[in-house]
Amino acid sequence: MLLMSGSYHTIQGAEKNPSYTVAVNDPIAPELGEVQMHAVKPKAPVVGRVVSTESCMQGRSASFVRHVSIDVSGTPLAGSFRAGQAFGVIAPGEDGRGKAHAVRLYSLACPTLGEDGSGNVVSTTVKRVIDEYSAEKETDDQEAHHLFLGVCSNYLCDLKVGDEVLVTGPAGKRFLLPADPSKHDYLFIATGTGIAPYYGMVRELLQGSGDPASSEIHLVMGTPYTTDLLYDEYFASMAEEHEGFHYHRVISRSDVRREYVDRYIDREMDSTFRSFFSNPRTLMYLCGLEGMESGMYRMLARHGLSEGFVEVKEPLTLEEHETWDAKSMKRNVKSGPRSLVEVY
Numbered sequence: 001m002l003l004m005s006g007s008y009h010t011i012q013g014a015e016k017n018p019s020y021t022v023a024v025n026d027p028i029a030p031e032l033g034e035v036q037m038h039a040v041k042p043k044a045p046v047v048g049r050v051v052s053t054e055s056c057m058q059g060r061s062a063s064f065v066r067h068v069s070i071d072v073s074g075t076p077l078a079g080s081f082r083a084g085q086a087f088g089v090i091a092p093g094e095d096g097r098g099k100a101h102a103v104r105l106y107s108l109a110c111p112t113l114g115e116d117g118s119g120n121v122v123s124t125t126v127k128r129v130i131d132e133y134s135a136e137k138e139t140d141d142q143e144a145h146h147l148f149l150g151v152c153s154n155y156l157c158d159l160k161v162g163d164e165v166l167v168t169g170p171a172g173k174r175f176l177l178p179a180d181p182s183k184h185d186y187l188f189i190a191t192g193t194g195i196a197p198y199y200g201m202v203r204e205l206l207q208g209s210g211d212p213a214s215s216e217i218h219l220v221m222g223t224p225y226t227t228d229l230l231y232d233e234y235f236a237s238m239a240e241e242h243e244g245f246h247y248h249r250v251i252s253r254s255d256v257r258r259e260y261v262d263r264y265i266d267r268e269m270d271s272t273f274r275s276f277f278s279n280p281r282t283l284m285y286l287c288g289l290e291g292m293e294s295g296m297y298r299m300l301a302r303h304g305l306s307e308g309f310v311e312v313k314e315p316l317t318l319e320e321h322e323t324w325d326a327k328s329m330k331r332n333v334k335s336g337p338r339s340l341v342e343v344y
């Protein structure tokens, strides 16, 4: 475990194990400010109305991802959320056991002031879940392999402009921009639809009220093919316009080079990222597949750059990072105060 000087308090998720601690007076830890939770509770959802739905795909992609905007004006959700939080959606109908569908959380893809600039329109980036069923438990039918369609993702993607939808939220306390964004520089790392919160955050930092942030911002986006790069034109244009904004595309199934985000950062460490990680202003955000988190932590440990980003508990040690396996990492390796993580 990384220990720092100063007074300590527990962070989100740390209550169960008080040995994970964060220095409150450490200048490198972000001050996240006030955040509202559950202005609309799952038991009493409110009605929103779809105001736009657009495909995010470029050319012929094998995936279907949409940017869906929902008007929540007149509900307690309006004006109560911050970029980086999530909101809930309840699909109509019942699940296989005859119960009403549970609320599903979707990352907000809009800035704190919403898509409309006054906190009345939330948005998200939703990918249709289209898969083949496979047994998970021993009691499941081992022979079954039928088409599996995600209930809520397909419901949201099917909605048309004007349709009503039950929403809740906001949710999420930590995956936020600091209260004073100018105090930090940012490394935003995404896989797939993990880009959603950054679409809100980057717009907030570069195009929010007031001057564009003077912070250095690196956005590293991992997708299977170039056709899956979401909001690509927007980020490319921001990189042209803003000297401090850097956009990195990482393609895992390219004919030229096959890479994951952690491997890309590793390769570009000396040219770009080492000084960035060493800078006490830097915050690292991870959003997307769970495997990316362990890959990043291992890679940072290898470079001796874990301080503030990764916390390790005995019996694991930073020095022995090459032998960390997924199970022991889950139990003993956590994000540090300079890492903000939303993985699934």
Ligand code: A2P
Residues within 6 Å of the ligand: 063, 191, 192, 193, 222, 223, 224, 225, 228, 251, 252, 253, 260, 261, 262, 289, 290, 291, 292, 293, 295
């Ligand atoms: P691949 O699927 O080629 O293995 P999407 O959500 O659109 O499928 O994108 C997720 C991206 O993240 C893909 O490019 C996927 O690569 C990649 N990926 C899969 N596993 C990891 C991992 N452990 N670390 C980083 N990236 C990953």
